[in-house]
Amino acid sequence: MEFQLGLIEQSLNSRYSLWVREALNDLSDNFTITDPSMSGHPIVFVSRGFLKMTGYTKEEVIGKNGRMFQGPKTCRSSVMQIREAIREEKGIQINLLNYRKDGTPFWVFFQLSPVFCKEDGRIIHFVGVQVPIWKNSRKSICGFARIQGVPYENEFRACKSLLESCRRELLSDSISELDFLLNRDSPPDSDIRGVDIEEPCEACDDEKQRAAIAISNILSVLTHHSEVTGRLVCERRCSVPRVGILCSSLNTSLNRIKQSFVLTDPNLPDMPIVYASDEFLKLTGYTRREVLGRNCRFLSGIDTDSSTLFKIKESLQSEQACTVRILNYRKNKSSFWNDLHISPVRNASGKVAYFVGVQMDEDDKKQDEHGLNPKMKQLSTVGAVRVAVRSLSMTVGCSRG
Amino acid sequence: MVQAKQTEDENLCSKYMENEHLKTQKSCINGIRLPLYQFGRNSPLDDISFKAPSDVPLEEQTILESILLAKWEEKLSEGQFRYDVTLSEIKAIMGQKKFLAQLNESWTNPSLSQYEEMSGSLFQTNWLKCQEELLFCISRGENNESKLISAALVPTSSILVIINATPVEYGHVILLPCAVNGPLQFSDDMSLELEMLLRLSVEINNFALCLFYECSTPGTACLYFQALFFSSLLPVEAMTVDTFFSDSLGGICVSTITDYPVKALLFESSCNLKKMGQVIAEICSHLQEKCVLYNLLIRDCGKKIFLFLQLQGSDRSSILSPWECWGYFLFKSRSEFDQATEDALLDRIATAASLDDAEFQGVKQFCCDVAGKVSF
Numbered sequence: 177m178e179f180q181l182g183l184i185e186q187s188l189n190s191r192y193s194l195w196v197r198e199a200l201n202d203l204s205d206n207f208t209i210t211d212p213s214m215s216g217h218p219i220v221f222v223s224r225g226f227l228k229m230t231g232y233t234k235e236e237v238i239g240k241n242g243r244m245f246q247g248p249k250t251c252r253s254s255v256m257q258i259r260e261a262i263r264e265e266k267g268i269q270i271n272l273l274n275y276r277k278d279g280t281p282f283w284v285f286f287q288l289s290p291v292f293c294k295e296d297g298r299i300i301h302f303v304g305v306q307v308p309i310w311k312n313s314r315k316s317i318c319g320f321a322r323i324q325g326v327p328y329e330n331e332f333r334a335c336k337s338l339l340e341s342c343r344r345e346l347l348s349d350s351i352s353e354l355d356f357l358l359n360r361d362s363p364p365d366s367d368i369r370g371v372d373i374e375e376p377c378e379a380c381d382d383e384k385q386r387a388a389i390a391i392s393n394i395l396s397v398l399t400h401h402s403e404v405t406g407r408l409v410c411e412r413r414c415s416v417p418r419v420g421i422l423c424s425s426l427n428t429s430l431n432r433i434k435q436s437f438v439l440t441d442p443n444l445p446d447m448p449i450v451y452a453s454d455e456f457l458k459l460t461g462y463t464r465r466e467v468l469g470r471n472c473r474f475l476s477g478i479d480t481d482s483s484t485l486f487k488i489k490e491s492l493q494s495e496q497a498c499t500v501r502i503l504n505y506r507k508n509k510s511s512f513w514n515d516l517h518i519s520p521v522r523n524a525s526g527k528v529a530y531f532v533g534v535q536m537d538e539d540d541k542k543q544d545e546h547g548l549n550p551k552m553k554q555l556s557t558v559g560a561v562r563v564a565v566r567s568l569s570m571t572v573g574c575s576r577g
Numbered sequence: 578m579v580q581a582k583q584t585e586d587e588n589l590c591s592k593y594m595e596n597e598h599l600k601t602q603k604s605c606i607n608g609i610r611l612p613l614y615q616f617g618r619n620s621p622l623d624d625i626s627f628k629a630p631s632d633v634p635l636e637e638q639t640i641l642e643s644i645l646l647a648k649w650e651e652k653l654s655e656g657q658f659r660y661d662v663t664l665s666e667i668k669a670i671m672g673q674k675k676f677l678a679q680l681n682e683s684w685t686n687p688s689l690s691q692y693e694e695m696s697g698s699l700f701q702t703n704w705l706k707c708q709e710e711l712l713f714c715i716s717r718g719e720n721n722e723s724k725l726i727s728a729a730l731v732p733t734s735s736i737l738v739i740i741n742a743t744p745v746e747y748g749h750v751i752l753l754p755c756a757v758n759g760p761l762q763f764s765d766d767m768s769l770e771l772e773m774l775l776r777l778s779v780e781i782n783n784f785a786l787c788l789f790y791e792c793s794t795p796g797t798a799c800l801y802f803q804a805l806f807f808s809s810l811l812p813v814e815a816m817t818v819d820t821f822f823s824d825s826l827g828g829i830c831v832s833t834i835t836d837y838p839v840k841a842l843l844f845e846s847s848c849n850l851k852k853m854g855q856v857i858a859e860i861c862s863h864l865q866e867k868c869v870l871y872n873l874l875i876r877d878c879g880k881k882i883f884l885f886l887q888l889q890g891s892d893r894s895s896i897l898s899p900w901e902c903w904g905y906f907l908f909k910s911r912s913e914f915d916q917a918t919e920d921a922l923l924d925r926i927a928t929a930a931s932l933d934d935a936e937f938q939g940v941k942q943f944c945c946d947v948a949g950k951v952s953f
Contacts (some may be wrong), residue, residue: 429785429808434637497654522663547640547725552647555654559646560638562663563747563785567809570667570677 184239187211187220191300193404197221199397205390206284207305210242212262217241220301229308231277242304247275258288265290265299269384271309271377283309285379287387291398294408301409303398305390307383422451429564435557436535438472439521442492442528446471450530459535461507472533475514477505488518495520495528497558504535512537517554521561523569532561611711612648613729614641615718621779622772622851640725641715642781645738646806648712649748652740657709659683662744672919674837675812677905680914684907685743686898712738712750715777723780731755736773741803745900745907746787748806752777767798768858774802775850778879784808788875789899792861795868795889803899812904813883814876818843822945829853829951831944838926839902840886840937842944850879852951857882859947860940869932869940872899886940890930897929 188196188209200209200221206229209221222237230237230245237244246255250273261268272286284306291301379387395411402409422430422439430439436455440447448469457464460475467474476485484502491498497519504514515536523529534554548556653661660683670676716735718724731737734754741749754770778788785808792799818832828848834841846853857873864871864886874883885902900907906922908914932940 432637432783524667526664526666548643548647549727552644552651554647555650556638556643556647559650559748560642562650563646563783563806564808566663566747567667567785567807570669570809 181239184211184218184220187301191405191407191409192398192401196397196401199401200394203390203393203397205305205386205393206307207303207390207394208237208242209394210302210304212265212299212302217262226306229276229306230274236277245274247273247279247281249273249281250275258286261288262302265292269387271379272306273377274306283377285309285383285387287384287391289391289395289411291395291409291411294402294410301398303391303394305387305394307379307387307390309377309379309383426564426568427451429568430561433557433560435553436537437557437561438467438533438535439530439561440472440533441530447492447531456535459506459512459537460504466507475504477503477509477511479503479511480505488516491518492531515550515554517558519558521558521565523565524567525569529565529569530561532558534558609708609711609731610728611731612644612713613726613732613735614644614713614715615720615724615726616715616773616776616780617721617723618719619721620772620776620851622776622854639780639782641723641777642783642786644713644725645750645781645804646748648738649740649750652710652712657740657742659685659743662747662749666914670917670919670922674904674919674923675815676919676922677812678914678917679745679905679907680911681907682909682911683743684745684909710740710742712740714738715773736777744805745905746805746807748804750804752788752802752804753800754802767861768855770802771854771858772851774875775854775879777804778875779850782878784877786876786878787811787903789873791872791899792865793870793872793896795870796865798865807905811874811876813837813839813841813874813902814881821941822948824948829856829948831941831948833941834883838923839897839929840932841902842884842886842941844882844884844944844948845880847880853882856944856948856951857884859951860884860944863943863947864940869936870896872902874899874903886932886937888930888932890928895928895930897926901926 201224203223204225205223206226207223208219208226210217211220218239218241219237222234227234227237243255254270254272257270258268258272267287267289269285269287272284273281274284275281285308286304286306288302288304290299291303293300398409399411430451430453433453434455435453436459437453438449438456439451441450444450448471449467452464452467457467460467473485480503484500487498487500488502497517499515499517502514502516503511504516505511517534517536519532520528521530521532534557536550536554547553652658660681662681665679665681665684667677667679670678714731714735714737716732737753737755739751739753741751752774754773774788774790778786783806785806786804787807788802788804790799790802813834816834816837819835820830820832822829822831824830828846829852830845832843832845834843844853844857861871861873868889870887870889872885874885875881876883883903885897885899887897887902890896906917906925908917
């Protein structure tokens with residue numbers, strides 16, 4: 177635990193000047209900063225406003241994953257959308273039902289924003305801002321949402337003015353007073369506790385705007401404090417992305433290769449699969465959704481030779497290619513012998529961006545008369561992946577063809 | 578690879594012809610068995626509305642692409658190259674032209690005659706070394722469809738595919754048209770070789786392929802073509818063009834690359850590659866006669882051919898390499914690479930002797946004449 181806390185300290189300190197915590201604490205918004213490169217994607221900073229809103233202490237929150245605030249009635253698809261955004265290193269805005277420490281649910285407008293390393297485009301942190309959706313506005317907005325099908329100008333105006341009067345009540349004063357308000361014994365949603373709380377809820381423009389302003393304030397603090405260390409961060413990826421999603425042109429190039437293969441990303445925690453070919457899915461019986469983001473070890477089973485696994489591990493660590501014969505398992509638990517070839521694939525910077533693993537089962541070995549032998553097929557896959565990754569990793573979105 | 582020898586005699590072509598000893602020498606290719614890719618009888622170039630080998634272009638890897646990449650990858654794992662080119666960093670240079678820069682500290686600038694010498698050695702003494710560098714060969718076949726034979730004797734008049742031990746990019750190979758007894762003399766009629774080459778790019782069917790040809794010795798045809806793989810757009814491909822010849826019947830279009838520091842033309846055809854090959858061949862032999870240096874770049878599976886024009890300057894080292902003409906520059910030191918600017922690269926291009934506007938206009942006029950003549 178001490179070791180983990182050390183890493184969390186390091187997460188901010190290695191990137192920003194020592195005064196960054198102080199500066200972030202001066203912001204009154206409710207937000208957390210998380211580090212996706214650390215195991216478990218933990219919260220590495222939490223604002224005082226956020227602690228007040230949720231009722232937790234700092235010690236209870238730091239090092240935990242943001243999902244600790246979700247509860248039984250939190251919408252699953254919203255959670256999946258957030259997870260997807262994190263995996264794709266994108267921002268997201270969503271209405272979310274969270275839970276306080278005392279178990280009471282409350283609606284927030286959640287805005288998540290990635291922070292990138294200016295130099296190499298790597299994702300550094302996520303900033304997550306939560307703006308509570310106030311009950312009156314919530315009701316109005318729910319009503320508004322129903323009439324939204326055809327947004328008549330008058331109704332829209334009426335709605336808006338109603339909202340504005342509601343807002344004035346709440347926002348005429350400073351945000352610290354709002355925090356005080358929120359933190360009084362009667363939280364905004366307490367009067368409707370248990371009633372309709374899981375009903376979908378929309379944030380209004382004011383709440384969205386407040387979230388956007390908060391994000392921009394936090395990002396400017398982070399950018400400023402990263403200038404001091406010389407390890408600049410930025411909110412838009414302005415350099416080669418090292419990890420995460422494959423750009424669409426890379427995907428297109430990879431889709432041409434009709435072999436069973438996967439790409440895994442050694443720069444992400446636990447080296448997950450970031451690309452799986454259709455032939456791989458056919459061979460193993462899994463769906464793409466089931467394999468992306470997972471480490472390849474799920475292919476191993478009870479009779480898989482551990483010395484083979486060790487050999488693979490060694491070649492991954494030394495960034496060397498290797499060919500092994502390994503017993504793998506399909507989704508339906510049936511096993512097959514896999515002549516697996518693994519090779520590091522370098523990006524435009526010459527760094528190992530992925531490992532390509534090309535599978536070859538007994539069926540693939542039946543060589544058609546005029547085709548390539550299995551060994552050549554594997555090597556041509558590796559070659560085609562190298563060609564695609566090398567120049568397409570140079571800039572984002574430089575597609576052709 | 579054979580070490581570069583500084584030779585004053587660049588006219589190796591004619592040397593071969595004169596060398597009786599070479600002519601009578603039993604070639605080392607005799608008796609060698611290599612994988613052989615045979616083109617089918619039905620050329621995709623003959624068909625006005627030709628189709629790529631796979632019905633939907635780019636849908637999947639073709640056998641020709643697979644064998645090339647697999648063989649190259651195999652040589653890479655065997656350590657046949659001086660360096661692993663995937664280790665060298667590439668980046669785009671800030672500026673309007675989006676020039677590309679590669680840092681490659683191990684790269685040696687091959688002297689212009691190095692490949693000639695290497696291709697010569699194929700038929701001479703240093704055979705064993707060369708054999709390791711041979712990947713496979715390509716020839717015309719009698720079957721309807723193109724096919725791969727896993728091992729066969731090298732047929733007369735085929736293209737040998739040989740690795741370049743100092744690759745500029747992944748998959749960099751030398752394509753050497755050869756007869757059994759020596760390099761093929763194709764300076765007389767380049768159109769046959771160009772047709773083979775265009776066919777090669779159609780059957781590889783990969784947009785990443787760069788097929789290129791360099792004529793850097795005035796008045797002499799070079800003995801080989803080259804190929805490499807690069808999946809992004811090259812800087813020259815991103816430039817705007819000004820079309821000055823367009824023939825709707827023949828389907829050939831010729832344009833100037835505008836606002837580009839190297840004098841360059843672009844030939845495009847979507848349906849008649851064979852004719853486009855003939856046009857280019859005639860233009861090339863004309864340029865050779867006029868002692869204009871040029872190089873060709875075939876892109877987009879044969880549908881685009883870039884022609885870059887240069888003049889013989891006072892200093893041979895000032896001649897731009899084919900990749901420099903594309904806007905792709907190699908740097909041997911980290912500091913040069915880090916400090917590279919668009920202005921410095923424009924200066925580098927400016928040191929090369931270029932055609933003046935009148936000469937360029939003359940070449941354009943000649944292109945129009947040839948293209949007009951061939952299409953009708």
